[in-house]
Amino acid sequence: MLVFSTISQKGGAGKTTLACSLAVAAERAGLSAVLVDLDPQGTASKWGELREADTPVVTAAATDRLVPVIEAARNAGAAIVVVDTPPHSADAALAAARVADLVLIPCRPSAADLHAIGASIELVRDAGSPALVILNACPVRNPLTGQALETITGYGIDAAEIVVHQRIDHVHAFTVGQSAAEISPRSKAGAEIEQLFAWLRQGSLPFDQETSP
Secondary structure, eight states: OEEEEEOOSSTTSOHHHHHHHHHHHHHHTTOOEEEEEOOTTOHHHHHHHHOOSOOSEEEEOOGGGHHHHHHHHHHTTOSEEEEEOOTTOHHHHHHHHHHOSEEEEEEOSSHHHHHHHHHHHHHHHHHTOOEEEEEOSBOTTOTHHHHHHHHHHHTTOOBOSSOOBOOHHHHHHHTTTOOHHHHOTTOHHHHHHHHHHHHHHTSSSOHHHHSOO
16 A cells, blocks of 8 residues: 655645645545545545545545554555645644655645755655655646746755646546536546656656555
């Protein structure tokens, strides 16, 4: 089983939408997924309540219960766990980073967001976990994306090769408890998320050994 934790100390990075979408992408790829909601606001949990499908399993947890919840998912046969964390909570972010096989730091390509990821990167380094920045909610055909990649490199951290763009299908899908790939299977929004998950799956992590259905 592999654990992805989505972390952003700045609000508005699209972290919860990304976490929910990746959990659905795992299920669509044939991998049993659990989405753990550490945010007291419960946005991912509310998405799960709106959802008609039984999978991915969505469970809310307090930060101090994260390890037992992940162990329960492992014992239940989950292949992927995605942990969604609240913004502005170093304790939750650090706990999620410590249990993660890979930390995902979503970031919009704006000066404010790029500056803010420094705090998240420091937390990940304190946890000693591998991490990637995901350029998220990027304007389509905008030169800021390329400039953002250069800025991220300056932090000494890698960025995912797949960029997630700002598309209305993500908004429509989230409000009905779905992912963009579900409400619009041929959409660019859905394709980008599934390409991102496939890219993560084919990376250096031992997916073939540990997450095969």
